[in-house]
Amino acid sequence: MATPTPFVGRNTGALVGLVIWTAMNAQAEQPTLSTPAEPYPITHTRSRFTFAPVGTADEWALRQAYIRQHILVSAGLWPMPPKCDPKPERLDAKTFDGFVREKIYFWSFPGVMVTGALYTPTGAQGRLPAVLCPHGHWKLGRLDEPPQARFINFAKQGYVVLAIDMVGYNDNGPIPHDFGGDMVYGLSLGGLQLWNCIRSIDVLASLEHVDPDRIGVTGASGGGTQTFMVSAVDDRVRVAAPVCMISAHFQGGCLCENAPLMRVVMNNMEIGAAMAPRPLVLVSATGDWTKDTPQIEYPAIRRVYELMGAPERIAHQQFNLGHNYDKPSREVVYAWFARWLKGAPADTKVPESPYELDNDLRIFTTARPRPTQAVPSATFIEYWQGMVRAQLEELVPRDAASLKRLRDVLGIGLAHTFCVEPCSRGHLTVETGPPQTGQGYEVRGLQLGLKHRGAWLTGKLWAPPSILPDARGLLLVHPKGAGAVGESMIRALTGKNCVVLAIDPLPLGQRKPTDDRFYYTYNRSNLAIRVQEIMIGLAALAERPEVRRVDLVGFDQAGLWALFARALSGATKLGGAIIDACRFDGSSPSAWRENEMFSPGILRIGGTDTAGALIAPAQLVIHNTGQKFQTRTIEAAYRAADAAKNLRVVSEKMTDQAIVEWMIAP
Numbered sequence: 001m002a003t004p005t006p007f008v009g010r011n012t013g014a015l016v017g018l019v020i021w022t023a024m025n026a027q028a029e030q031p032t033l034s035t036p037a038e039p040y041p042i043t044h045t046r047s048r049f050t051f052a053p054v055g056t057a058d059e060w061a062l063r064q065a066y067i068r069q070h071i072l073v074s075a076g077l078w079p080m081p082p083k084c085d086p087k088p089e090r091l092d093a094k095t096f097d098g099f100v101r102e103k104i105y106f107w108s109f110p111g112v113m114v115t116g117a118l119y120t121p122t123g124a125q126g127r128l129p130a131v132l133c134p135h136g137h138w139k140l141g142r143l144d145e146p147p148q149a150r151f152i153n154f155a156k157q158g159y160v161v162l163a164i165d166m167v168g169y170n171d172n173g174p175i176p177h178d179f180g181g182d183m184v185y186g187l188s189l190g191g192l193q194l195w196n197c198i199r200s201i202d203v204l205a206s207l208e209h210v211d212p213d214r215i216g217v218t219g220a221s222g223g224g225t226q227t228f229m230v231s232a233v234d235d236r237v238r239v240a241a242p243v244c245m246i247s248a249h250f251q252g253g254c255l256c257e258n259a260p261l262m263r264v265v266m267n268n269m270e271i272g273a274a275m276a277p278r279p280l281v282l283v284s285a286t287g288d289w290t291k292d293t294p295q296i297e298y299p300a301i302r303r304v305y306e307l308m309g310a311p312e313r314i315a316h317q318q319f320n321l322g323h324n325y326d327k328p329s330r331e332v333v334y335a336w337f338a339r340w341l342k343g344a345p346a347d348t349k350v351p352e353s354p355y356e357l358d359n360d361l362r363i364f365t366t367a368r369p370r371p372t373q374a375v376p377s378a379t380f381i382e383y384w385q386g387m388v389r390a391q392l393e394e395l396v397p398r399d400a401a402s403l404k405r406l407r408d409v410l411g412i413g414l415a416h417t418f419c420v421e422p423c424s425r426g427h428l429t430v431e432t433g434p435p436q437t438g439q440g441y442e443v444r445g446l447q448l449g450l451k452h453r454g455a456w457l458t459g460k461l462w463a464p465p466s467i468l469p470d471a472r473g474l475l476l477v478h479p480k481g482a483g484a485v486g487e488s489m490i491r492a493l494t495g496k497n498c499v500v501l502a503i504d505p506l507p508l509g510q511r512k513p514t515d516d517r518f519y520y521t522y523n524r525s526n527l528a529i530r531v532q533e534i535m536i537g538l539a540a541l542a543e544r545p546e547v548r549r550v551d552l553v554g555f556d557q558a559g560l561w562a563l564f565a566r567a568l569s570g571a572t573k574l575g576g577a578i579i580d581a582c583r584f585d586g587s588s589p590s591a592w593r594e595n596e597m598f599s600p601g602i603l604r605i606g607g608t609d610t611a612g613a614l615i616a617p618a619q620l621v622i623h624n625t626g627q628k629f630q631t632r633t634i635e636a637a638y639r640a641a642d643a644a645k646n647l648r649v650v651s652e653k654m655t656d657q658a659i660v661e662w663m664i665a666p
Contacts, residue, residue: 033433033447037454040529042514043522045258048249049267051300057307060276067266067274068233073416074261075194076186076384076604077233079391079409084110086203090118091363096356098122099155103363104162105171108199110383111375112192115171115363116142116164116200119155120209127211129341130160130204132230132237134197136223136325137254141169143361146325150218150333152355157334158342159216162204166222166256167193171363174376183260183520184592186604187384190229190259197230205236212236214341218333220244220283220325225257225268232274239340241333243283243325246272248296250289251522258521260600264419273301277310279340283329287322294318312346327352392606396633397613397640406637411567411614413605418528420568421450423539429455430540439487441465441494446501448536457533458482459503462490468497473547473573474663475537476502477558484555489660496664499547503537505530505558508596525599527561534565542571552577553659559624560584560597560608567614576619576646578662580653583626584608609633617643621662624653 053060072078086106093102099122105115121128131154138144142151142163154161167189168177181187197217205212216239219227224245231240245252246268252258272280282298284290290297298316305314317332334350364370375383395410397403421427433445441462449455460482463471474493478484481504493500506529513519524532534552541550550573554562559580566577585591586607592598606613612620612634620638622631631649638647654662 033431033445034455036447036456036458037449039449039453039456040524044516045251045253045518045522046249047522049251049269050248051267051269051273053273053300053303053307055307057309060304060307063270064274064276067270069412070265070416071194071229071233071262071271073186073413073601074259075191076188076259076601077191077195078413078416078604079395081109081195081387081391083199083202084108086114086199088203092360094360095122096152096358097156099152101358103361105363106199106203107373108196109380111373112175112380113172113370113374114164114196114200116162117151117361119151119161119163121155121158121160124160124209126209127214128158128160128209129214129216129337130162130207130210131337132197132200132204132215132217133161133163134193134217134219134223134226135163135166135169136219136221136226137166141165143170145357146220146330148357149327149352149355150325150330153330153334153352154337156353157338157350159337160204160207160210162200164196164200166226167196170361171370173370174374175380176377178255179377180255182381182384182589183600184589184598184603185381185385185388186601187381188259189255190257190262193226193256194229194233194259197226198234201230201234201236214238216240216337216341218243218337220329221323222252222254222257223325225252228268228272228275231278231280232271235278237275237278239279239337240275241281241283241336242272243329243333244285244288244290244323246282246293246297246301247289248292255517258518260520261417261419263522264524269297269300272297273304276301276304277308277313279313279336280305281314281333281336282316283332284316284318285321285324285329286318287320290318313340388604392610392633395606396636398636399640403616403637403640406610406613406633410605410610413601414564414610414614415568417599417601417605418531418564418568419524420528420532420535422570423450423532423536424570424572425543427451428536428539428543430543431455432461437465438462438490440491446540448503448540450536457503457505457536459501459537462494462500464494464497467499467546469546470548471546472496472498473541473544473550474498474500475534475541475550475552476500476555477505477534477537477553477562478502478555479505479508479558481505481507486656489656492660493663498664499541499544501537501541503533505533505561508557513595520600526596527564527599527602530558530561531564531568534562535569535571538565538569538574539571542573547573549573549575551575551663553663554579556580557582557596563608563615563622564611567611574618576621577615578621578623578654578659581608581622581625581629583624583629585628586630587628606633613637617641617646619646621648621650621654623650625649625651627651
């Protein structure tokens with residue numbers, strides 16, 4: 001009997017080997033074909049998402065690891081960038097009632113600043129708990145009254161407080177808050193802000209009076225997004241309070257909250273739940289998008305804490321207010337942090353103290369200009385591209401150990417970049433039409449898909465009239481679909497006891513991105529959809545009992561899609577692949593920005609050169625490379641796997657006859 005798949009909600013995916021997906025029996029073949037499903041409906045920031053966790057604590061821990069990896073890949077932080085010396089500068093110390101305020105700035109990347117203010121309790125002795133406070137989209141940022149009230153009160157309560165500017169706000173610059181980044185290299189505003197939060201925790205943990213084992217994070221609205229994002233990926237965050245943000249029907253309205261890829265396979269409820277079992281309090285309001293939190297978001301996230309055996313570590317409070325981080329909301333957070341960072345009783349109340357606004361919080365003025373080391377957007381993009389190339393160079397394999405590292409780092413990165421879902425037995429749905437007899441073969445129409453998405457992928461299956469044991473399976477992928485496969489090729493293959501499947505991948509030009517600037521935050525690229533479809537085809541062939549080995553052939557532009565699919569496929573019985581490289585110049589960002597080949601972050605993980613390397617040591621023929629198709633990492637991987645003989649690179653395009661000869665070779 002089939003059992004439910006753990007943690008599957010709308011827009012939920014899985015990385016094979018990281019997430020437990022329970023086994024299901026393959027669907028029985030059907031005599032007729034159903035109407036194809038729509039597998040990937042377009043979603044956006046105001047789509048209504050669901051999250052219904054089931055399973056065990058161990059299963060959730062695997063899903064949690066997947067969420068963390070996906071956030072980092074989406075943010076361009078996989079592999080993690082090198083950390084420069086932040087060189088914090090503390091300026092203009094001023095003593096107030098109960099605390100000392102200093103202005104502070106430091107470097108998250110060379111030339112990229114994080115700016116803000118540091119609040120230390122007066123007469124601090126020993127190691128104190130600390131709070132990182134990102135501010136959100138207040139007009140004045142951290143200079144506004146609600147953020148200042150929070151900073152000051154936390155300091156009076158005995159916490160060291162680091163309040164930071166969002167990118168482009170107040171003293172943070174010269175990179176603006178509408179920074180578009182470089183999508184194919186994985187650089188985005190959201191990723192930069194997440195990195196700034198990680199580096200802020202680095203600085204906070206290094207301070208003399210901070211206990212690095214007692215750090216909390218809290219912010220509202222966009223600051224709430226920063227809170228649950230950094231909490232999900234950085235275990236140094238011991239307590240978190242995202243205020244007025246986690247919602248099933250609104251995921252964030254700014255570029256800084258919508259990194260490409262981020263919510264293709266998950267949503268803010270799951271990201272918030274990745275905090276478990278560390279203490280988390282949700283504060284919501286009846287007058288904004290968190291109005292349903294008591295009925296929807298909180299119970300779903302609480303279920304994860306129950307699975308982890310820590311229901312007392314999550315709490316929720318809602319107020320009859322608009323979008324806010326006002327005094328009632330702040331007092332809930334003060335009490336929660338006191339409980340978990342200072343050991344206060346569970347029923348502790350911490351009323352807010354009177355405070356005086358500080359009107360001297362700006363760091364850079366006419367008298368003190370911003371340091372000349374701070375770089376503009378264009379310069380930072382150039383730095384980032386160079387950093388990516390250097391990291392990829394370090395991962396070029398030299399031996400078996402470094403080949404494993406490439407797989408562990410870039411293999412995982414590639415799977416997240418394409419948001420692939422498992423398609424092994426139990427996940428597939430296969431519908432088979434009635435047989436028809438051809439010249440020396442039998443042909444059937446097929447519809448394939450994933451059980452939770454339905455059957456949408458059409459194709460044709462050719463087989464000899466009498467299949468001998470240990471047949472060879474061949475998946476043929478042409479950009480024009482199964483109809484483009486020649487009759488003579490089919491006769492030649494079936495005559496050699498081959499079972500041939502040709503699929504109809506997403507047609508060129510059919511699915512066009514909308515003008516929504518967050519489209520790729522919520523939706524797969526066309527390239528990713530085609531890669532998934534080819535993976536389904538490989539898995540379907542591998543499931544056939546008469547097939548002993550499955551080879552893959554990608555024709556014309558589909559060769560590039562097939563290269564990625566073969567690199568990511570976890571199907572059994574996989575053999576080799578023959579790939580038309582289409583003389584593609586994978587080193588050129590502009591080549592990846594074409595709609596049919598575009599996929600966010602594709603150059604962050606090395607593009608086609610990484611994909612080919614992941615196929616080693618299996619047989620791989622790459623033809624029609626021309627002079628610009630990259631094979632350096634591929635060749636290095638095959639040498640490292642001691643399988644150089646299994647790789648063949650041909651600059652000219654192979655004929656159909658040569659391809660057939662390869663396919664029918666022993």
